[in-house]
């Protein structure tokens with residue numbers, strides 16, 4: 001049987017990458033009896049996606065969700081099962097300057113999780129893992145279900161899963177990725193993380209060079225700029241809110257953001273325990289439920 005983190009390590013050159021090598025056995029011991037950690041890292045690499053990571057047996061089981069999680073139980077989101085990551089990776093935010101996964105990583109949500117399936121390994125083998133999240137943005141009951149994937153191959157070997165929200169107090173029709181796009185760690189957007197002078201990063205010894213990597217980073221910078229422009233446009237059209245206080249924390253970047261509901265996401269310790277459902281309700285003006293936007 002493969003050792004934990006084998007695939008993660010095989011894909012990376014730790015003399016060049018700022019990412020941690022990780023030690024699953026050590027983590028298993030030190031994390032024993034601690035609540036299970038989960039996070040979602042928004043990752044602008046060759047494509048924008050959201051990495052859902054659930055701590056289990058000293059590693060972070062990981063799924064890449066291209067469109068990000070949806071709070072709407074009717075919206076099933078493709079979640080590609082990827083290699084386990086070290087536990088230390090889970091609070092990382094910053095820039096991976098080169099190599100595998102090069103790009104910008106934002107800690108989009110974090111918290112704890114609990115399996116609702118009695119035996120996690122059995123549930124994974126079966127391809128049906130039910131669990132509860134307690135993050136800042138994501139809460140309540142969810143399920144990951146393995147599917148046959150494209151081409152309808154062997155379901156048991158498939159990397160394709162679906163991430164689905166169960167209907168509960170924390171489900172709703174607000175587009176959480178649009179509504180709460182910023183970091184729960186730094187309150188920054190991707191381009192700001194990129195621009196940060198002293199990011200909380202595992203720094204590489206090597207500066208970014210020209211060639212393929214340089215070109216890729218230039219493309220990412222352009223994407224970050226385009227994302228920012230897109231979000232500002234959406235705010236102008238009233239489709240999204242910028243829940244970011246100016247210095248002092250009392251004024252907000254947009255009119256809609258000033259309605260007070262946003263402060264719950266701002267002050268994250270407050271957000272914990274109330275979070276997305278209340279925000280969602282306020283965001284749609286407390287009125288009748290609105291259908292989720294079809295894409």
Ligand code: MN
Pocket residue numbers: 043045049051064101
């Ligand atoms: Mn990723």
